[in-house]
Amino acid sequence: MxxxxxxxxxxxxxxxxxxxxxxxxxxxxxxxxxxxxxxxxxxxxxxxxxxxxxxxxxxxxxxxxxxxxxxxxxxxxxxxxxxxxxxxxxxxxxxxxxxxxxRSGAALAVGVQFEREHVDAVLLDLSGEVLAADREPLPDLPGSRERAVEVAVTHATGVVRRLIDTCGSPDAVLGVGVAVPGPLDFAGPVRSSAINLPGWRGVAIADMLAASTGLPVLVENDATAAAVGDLWRSRRVGRSFLYVHVGAGIGGGVVVRDEVLRGESGNAGEIGHVVVEPDGPACSCGAGGCLEAVAAPAAVVRRYAERVGVAAARRAGLRLAERSVLDDHDRLGVRAAAGDEAAGQELQTAARAIGRVVLGVVNVVDVSEVVLGGSGLRHAGERIRDAVRAALGVAMTREVHPVEVRFSDAGEQAGALGAASAVLHEALSSTWVGVHVPAREIVISPVAPVH
Known part of the structure; x- marks a missing residue:
């Protein structure tokens, strides 16, 4: 263009x-x-x-x-x-x-990001300013995975309503964007089978939230949503970059010349399921040796506990529970910085694996930026950034153009912010109908026209 x-x-x-x-x-x-x-x-x-x-x-x-x-x-x-x-x-x-x-406040959108332990939400205006943000903890429901989705939607609905109540002009809210881990099925009602969220199998999340909030709903993969947010809030155009999201899992969002690559079914960018160790541990996707099974926070915590023993890991402050994975991963980052050799080596193994996959993506799609984000970077971010930079030292295009590696400025709510950005983008650049009187009953899909 x-x-x-x-x-x-x-x-x-x-x-x-x-x-x-x-x-x-x-x-x-x-x-x-x-x-x-x-x-x-x-x-x-x-x-x-x-x-x-x-x-x-x-x-x-x-x-x-x-x-x-x-x-x-x-x-x-x-x-x-x-x-x-x-x-x-x-x-x-x-x-x-x-x-x-x-004009500030003329058009608003709410973005929601589902995580295992909480729901993040932001209220975004057309200028890209975050007017309000909130986090709603989700209760632990041991043995009740079938209720997990219902409870998550109820809590998300509550936080959406709280944010809208703060804006003073609810009619300016064009819709709700939702960021969830993949895979997503956009054929018919948008369904999520997020393998990193307990109980999420074929969940019609768009319909559920549209019914509970009375607003149009757009659903996006969390890493792709984060990439959309980084793109939409940037003053530059013509950008090509890879967004790497490290949370409970690992995902990617690919943008080439301002176009988000979504693939045949809208699930492009699943870098967490690139095989890096053919004989490696089983992955939740059904394959073995995927990047996520080797380098996600749960994998790092598991290897550390296997290496030093469960008793020693607990003495080190790890809880070794499903809902404590990110906290345990943070703890390992702190211990590595304090001189725990085993923690440092396991974190480094994960960082190098991420670097190898990023190198492969950069060589395939020829981007000039790699943006890192997600809660898994809180105490491992610099290690991962340095490993990615080192891996890109042999990128095929290294003599043609540099590849910048940086952290996202959106923090842990990058997915929610991106989902809200996607609503504003869809509503104001695809059609101008309903800018002032939104059609509350519609569901917006990022891979299909508004209907």
Missing amino acids: ILGTIPTRLVGAGVAEREEARVRRGTNLPWVGDYNQAVVLDGVRRHPGTSRTDLALATGLTLQTVSNIVRRLLERGLVAEGEPLSRNGSRVGGKPRTALAV
Whole structure:
């Protein structure tokens, strides 16, 4: 896709040349007005303070077309006008250019992320600002896996309602985005069979949450959702990156030139189920030696306990319970930093395995960034980052372009934030119907048109 450039004088100085602010190109053909509106709104959203003239130059649309679109966006309350722009403190010659920005609170979305021990949720506005966030612990239900989903949905519904109550304008909420581990089935009602969530087999999570909240629901794989959030909140366009999510499991989200790769069924990016040890331990997916079975927090904790003995592991502070995996993994990170050789070696084994898989993905899809996120990085993040960087030292494209490895700035709620971002993106760039009066009964699918 051809890209335009908004002059950097209007969006802040000191930005590296390769991160120069850019927006998508539009078209002046008469039958694609909705697309052009999405292009203009995206330009304003990414670059608050830009003007109609600069948007026209960046998108390739005529100034009249941009002005007409901006007028409609102003009428809908999605965009607001600011003070006339000036250069070096003096007024611009001729008719002043007026700064544009998205209007705070005009369009909102809730993002929900299901984890084994809790539900995370965020309330996001069109500018990308997190207006509120919450975490709802889930009760331990030993021997009651069939109730786990029902209880999780009930708690998620409660946290969604609490967040909406804080916004003061519930009609501005366009929908709920849900991030869950894969696999997902998008044929018919969106169903989740999250292998890392007890009791989740063929769960019609979109229908369940739509019924309990009265809002449209979008369901996305958690790692892909995190990638969508990183993409949507970035000022840059044309990005190609791999998002690596390390939580209870390991997943990936792949973006190539701003396009999220979802594959035939919407389950692309399952890097946790790339086989790294053909004779390795059994994986929950049914295969053996998968990355997740070797390098996920549960695998690291298990190997440590096998290595030093269960009694010694408990003396080291590990609880060795299903719901304590992430806490135990954190404990190993702390012990490794304090000199526990066994803990350090097991964490390093996992980090190197992640690095090898990341290298393979980078060589296949040719990305220029690797973004790391998830609760499994709390005390192992630097070790994993360094292992990924070392592995990428032999990437096929190393002499063509560098591959940046960095941590996500969204924290542990990256999946929830990404799911909310996906709702806003679907609602405002696919169709403009229902921006002010959302169709509460619809269910949004990220791999199918809104229906």
